[in-house]
Amino acid sequence: MTAPHARTSTAPRSLAFRLGRFFGTSGTYALLIAMALVTVAPFAWMIGTALKTQQEIFVYPPTLWPAAPQWGNFAAVLERVPFMRFYLNSVIVTVVITVAQVVTSALAGYAFARIEFPFKNAVFVLFLATLIVPNQVTMLPLFLLVSRLGWIDTYQALTVPFLANAFAVFFLRQFFLTVPRELEEAATIDGAGRLRVLFTIVLPLARPALATISLFIFLSEWDNYLWPLIVTNSQAMRTLPIGLRFFVEESGSQLHLMMAGAVMAVAPILLLFFMAQKQFIEGIAMTGSKG
Numbered sequence: 001m002t003a004p005h006a007r008t009s010t011a012p013r014s015l016a017f018r019l020g021r022f023f024g025t026s027g028t029y030a031l032l033i034a035m036a037l038v039t040v041a042p043f044a045w046m047i048g049t050a051l052k053t054q055q056e057i058f059v060y061p062p063t064l065w066p067a068a069p070q071w072g073n074f075a076a077v078l079e080r081v082p083f084m085r086f087y088l089n090s091v092i093v094t095v096v097i098t099v100a101q102v103v104t105s106a107l108a109g110y111a112f113a114r115i116e117f118p119f120k121n122a123v124f125v126l127f128l129a130t131l132i133v134p135n136q137v138t139m140l141p142l143f144l145l146v147s148r149l150g151w152i153d154t155y156q157a158l159t160v161p162f163l164a165n166a167f168a169v170f171f172l173r174q175f176f177l178t179v180p181r182e183l184e185e186a187a188t189i190d191g192a193g194r195l196r197v198l199f200t201i202v203l204p205l206a207r208p209a210l211a212t213i214s215l216f217i218f219l220s221e222w223d224n225y226l227w228p229l230i231v232t233n234s235q236a237m238r239t240l241p242i243g244l245r246f247f248v249e250e251s252g253s254q255l256h257l258m259m260a261g262a263v264m265a266v267a268p269i270l271l272l273f274f275m276a277q278k279q280f281i282e283g284i285a286m287t288g289s290k291g
Contacts, residue, residue, distance in 0.1 A: 043266075050074070050259040057255050073260040082235055083261060086243035091268075093158045093228075093239060094221040100163040100216050102210060108164075109172030110198050114184070124173075130166045135226075143230055157231040158239075162221070168213050175209035176202060211276040219269055240265045 039042040044064060051069040077083050111117075112124050142161055151157040179202055187197045195230055203210070232238055244261050247254040 024272070046259050046262055046266075046287060050263045051256060052151065052256050054254065054256050070256070073256050074264065077257050077261045077264070080257065081243055081246045083243060083264070085236060086238050086240045087264075089158075089183050090222060090240040090265075094218055096155075096159045097162050097221045098214055098217045100159070101165045101168050104164045105213065106198070106203060106206075108169045110176050110194075110202060112169065113176035114174045114181075115194070116256055125164050128170060131170075139178035139227070139230070146231060152231055153233045153237050155237075158228055158237075161227075165217065165253060168217060171213050172206065172209055173218075175206055179205055215272060215276055218272060222265075 004219060047068065050073055051071065052066040053070055056063075056066055108127075112120065112127075119129040146152065146157045146161070148155075151160070183201055183205075184197050187201055192200070196219045224239070228237075228239045229242050232242070240261075244258055244265070247261065
């Protein structure tokens with residue numbers, strides 16, 4: 001139990017120590033502040049643009065914040081397109097895929113980390129090899145399969161092909177390798193089976209890793225654009241990334257409305273990150289330290 005916590009506490013400190021020695025204390029803070037500003041700048045520009053009029057966006061010199069914030073832009077987004085329907089579709093698809101991938105990845109990752117079976121290493125390498133195959137290569141055969149099953153323009157097409165993920169399996173396997181075997185052996189002696197050991201001992205210890213991989217999966221699926229564009233035809237099945245394209249017209253883009261929609265679209269991701277920030281940072285520090 002002490003090894004993971006030791007790695008968690010020493011890794012950030014050692015990085016801060018190295019930065020402190022190289023730049024000095026003042027230089028380190030200046031560098032971190034500069035990096036924070038670079039990270040926050042696009043979000044600030046997006047919010048400022050969402051509150052401007054279309055004409056104010058193109059004024060020169062450009063301004064970060066509008067003279068008179070147009071809060072009505074957010075209401076206009078809801079009136080122009082069925083934005084809440086897009087929102088609901090994105091929530092359903094993202095939550096289903098995130099929960100499914102976490103469950104399947106936890107089971108597979110634990111199997112690769114703890115259970116011995118024939119050709120385990122070969123199967124694991126073959127499993128990881130799928131990560132180097134570009135999505136564009138598998139998209140056409142996957143679309144043909146979904147089409148033959150009659151799933152075009154359905155939630156099945158948006159979710160079923162992505163219920164498992166090789167990266168998530170690798171990520172959780174790396175964490176499970178850091179869990180002391182003595183805890184599992186003690187539970188096994190008391191009569192606990194594999195699934196009971198996994199759900200009562202290993203997974204509670206893996207909360208930081210589970211929070212981290214859940215955030216990765218949620219972000220990836222929430223921003224997915226190409227696949228939903230291919231397998232959906234009606235507005236009733238469109239997701240948020242596609243819905244934002246409705247503000248691109250022949251006469252030009254409605255940038256103020258597009259940015260207002262983007263602000264509403266990014267809000268759940270920011271909320272989820274701030275809620276799981278502690279577990280996310282801890283999971284990044286603890287995972288991948290053992291091969």
